[in-house]
Amino acid sequence: MRIKNNIPNLITLLNLFCGCLAIVAAFKTDLIIASYLIFAGAIFDYLDGTAARLLKAKSEIGKELDSLADVVSFGIVPSIIAFQLLNKYSIDIPIFQNFKFLLYFPFLIALLSAVRLAKFNIDDRQTISFLGLPTPANAIFWASAPLIIYFQYYTNFEYLKCIHIFLSNLFQNPYFIFLLSIIMSILLIVELPLFSLKFKDFTWKNNKIKIVFILISSLLLLLLNAAALPIIIILYIILSVIHQYLL
Template sequence: MSIVKHIPNTITCLNLFSGCTASLLAVEGHLELSAAFVLLAAIFDFMDGLTARALKAYSPMGKELDSLADMVSFGLTPGLIALGYLKLSVLGDASADFNPQELNMAQMAILLSAFIIPVFSALRLAKFNVDDRQTTSFIGVPTPANAMFWASIPLVLHFGNYPTIQEWILNPIILIVTILITSFLLTAEIKMFSLKVKSLSWKDNKIRYAFLISLIALAIALKWLVIPLILIVYLLFSILDNMTSKK
């Protein structure tokens, strides 16, 4: 029984290991590979909760370990990916060294703005652990969803031919505004529906099925561009769900 109890924690550790690898790759300027390991961490993050429910192997340690792993995989790593693009926009190289002696104050401020994401991710995770309103839904954008948004940027630019989007991404003002908006959404008082399902019935999962159908339609129409839009669609469907629930 003790071995079964630790299976979810082992999967959580794989999430953490993937997040550490993703962070290292982002620092070294390998943003596409970093994004791939963020996706792998997200799979492990989904699997540990699924396994814990299936095995009824819940524990306070597992909850804390999950938050610590998420902080690295979905808090620090997206910040480092954002830093990589800020380095590209300011220094012309995603793997350039952060050398204060070679940077002016404006450049340092632009680069350090990337760490707003880890700070707000930490606030989001701490809030989730003590907020009893978030047992069946979320208040604010979950850190994995935010991390997936940032991880989608290098994947879209690598696999798709979008020169205009690349110009936007390499604009430091657009990057900083995006950092501020996504960080705000992490702690915003917006109720977000959970993707976890207890049954496959349409009645209990109307919003989830509608969300998935919309993503499939967008994927067919927009191909790789659908990936960064997932967060926006998720936010819009959550707002729609809140409005219909109130009615």
């Protein structure tokens, strides 16, 4: 019985381990590896909750451990990725060289991720939906940046290459990285209602926004590969606003 109850926690620790490895990779500027480790951590983050529900092994320690792992994998790691990108592409920009403290603004991602996760654990309003951008979604957004830059000319469809190049140029723009790190950090803690991808049933009536999101996201991934990821996160926010305030 005790082994069964600890299976979700072991999966959570795999998420944390991915985060630790990603920190090492990110500080060594192996940002591609760090990005893949974020994706691996996100898979384990999904699986630990699924395992807890299937095994009926939910616990307070599991809840707290999950948040601690998420701070590392989805808070600290993306902030280092953003920092490394800003540091690399601002080397010839006077304002960033004269005011070095600006280079550390991406660590707002880590700080406000911790705040968001702490609030999530004590907020009973977020059982079936979210208030603010979930940390895994924010982490995936930032994890996509190195992949888009590195694979900017790789696409399943040649005529869509311009989208890759456009996004690659954005993620190599220090002003964009700086502003985006602030905006995405604020989205973590602002009380903006966002839908959850958990399904209580599979009826169209109760899940239409989720089904539409999954279908569009799948199409974007097919067409754009890694370049689809930031677009999908933005789509998630837009559809949530439409669902909350217009439907």
